[in-house]
Amino acid sequence: MRRRVGALLYVIGGALLLHTGTTYARGALARSDARAAWERAEAQRAVRESRLIDFGETAGNVALGAPVARLVVPSIGLDEIVVEGVGDAELNAGPGHLPGSVMPGDAGNAVISAHRDRHFSTLGGLQIGDTVYTETAEGRSSWIVTKRRVVGAGRPALFSSEEPVLTLTTCWPIRYVGTAPDRLIIEGKLIAGE
Amino acid sequence: MRIPTLSFIVAALLAVPGASAQFTGLVTPPPRPAPPVEMIAEGGAVAADTTAAARMSDMKAWVDSAAVAVAAQAPQDTATPPPVVIETPAAEPAPQQEVTAFQEGAPAPDTATALPALLLLGAALVAGGAALRRR
Numbered sequence: 001m002r003r004r005v006g007a008l009l010y011v012i013g014g015a016l017l018l019h020t021g022t023t024y025a026r027g028a029l030a031r032s033d034a035r036a037a038w039e040r041a042e043a044q045r046a047v048r049e050s051r052l053i054d055f056g057e058t059a060g061n062v063a064l065g066a067p068v069a070r071l072v073v074p075s076i077g078l079d080e081i082v083v084e085g086v087g088d089a090e091l092n093a094g095p096g097h098l099p100g101s102v103m104p105g106d107a108g109n110a111v112i113s114a115h116r117d118r119h120f121s122t123l124g125g126l127q128i129g130d131t132v133y134t135e136t137a138e139g140r141s142s143w144i145v146t147k148r149r150v151v152g153a154g155r156p157a158l159f160s161s162e163e164p165v166l167t168l169t170t171c172w173p174i175r176y177v178g179t180a181p182d183r184l185i186i187e188g189k190l191i192a193g194e
Numbered sequence: 195m196r197i198p199t200l201s202f203i204v205a206a207l208l209a210v211p212g213a214s215a216q217f218t219g220l221v222t223p224p225p226r227p228a229p230p231v232e233m234i235a236e237g238g239a240v241a242a243d244t245t246a247a248a249r250m251s252d253m254k255a256w257v258d259s260a261a262v263a264v265a266a267q268a269p270q271d272t273a274t275p276p277p278v279v280i281e282t283p284a285a286e287p288a289p290q291q292e293v294t295a296f297q298e299g300a301p302a303p304d305t306a307t308a309l310p311a312l313l314l315l316g317a318a319l320v321a322g323g324a325a326l327r328r329r
Contacts, residue, residue: 013319
């Protein structure tokens with residue numbers, strides 16, 4: 001009897017491990033693909049190409065899942081390729097640019113979100129005053145972190161702006177058992193763009 | 195190496211990345227708000243009034259006079275315990291609505307994921323299964 005229960009636990013646990021492992025592996029592959037596409041086409045050309053490709057489901061002019069920017073935060077060792085969209089598939093591949101928000105560097109609020117257990121696992125270490133760099137088809141921008149707050153998952157968190165603003169979001173607490181109830185919102189102000 | 199032992203080792207290794215997103219040393223609760231100054235002052239007044247009542251000899255006269263006083267100066271009556279204000283807890287936040295595009299005042303995109311918890315649970319089940327089969 002005990003061996004049968006053990007075998008049952010084996011099977012259930014194995015299925016869970018297989019599911020999570022497959023999801024993480026798919027995300028790693030998609031992340032690698034996005035980075036390869038970005039580097040191969042040298043940023044600007046990649047973005048222009050992605051805008052011409054029709055994947056069927058699009059958000060504005062940019063195909064969902066297409067690499068649209070590069071996000072670099074030296075202070076926390078973050079260097080990620082941002083893809084368009086914040087659906088499950090996009091967030092599994094990398095930080096997602098929220099459709100409808102502006103591209104980093106443009107006037108307005110550019111929103112980038114990612115999972116706490118993957119691409120933004122170190123975002124909790126980002127402090128006010130740290131520098132963030134973004135690179136898009138339009139050019140490179142430097143940002144300085146000016147705000148850091150935690151809000152409930154369903155609370156208003158995103159607001160439009162006339163000035164260029166970069167907003168990074170992830171789940172909070174970073175270390176939490178289960179689905180995290182809050183969101184970490186970090187805002188940056190543009191200090192230099194080219 | 196026996197299969198249960200090997201499974202346990204593999205499960206433990208697989209769970210390491212996910213487990214790191216599950217545990218924290220300390221989750222600090224929000225600071226408890228300090229009691230309002232008015233409540234502290236009224237508490238002191240209640241104690242003083244009670245002491246004064248114990249010294250009175252004619253309790254009936256005191257009760258009658260107190261009743262009149264209460265009726266006339268109900269708002270300023272410090273002998274009456276402050277009303278108990280039951281603070282209803284803030285309503286539970288609504289379930290995260292799906293955010294697919296930027297809107298003014300929208301919540302942050304739903305980045306919550308149960309994958310680390312599932313990974314940890316799976317590793318625990320495999321380890322438990324290995325332990326049961328070993329006996």
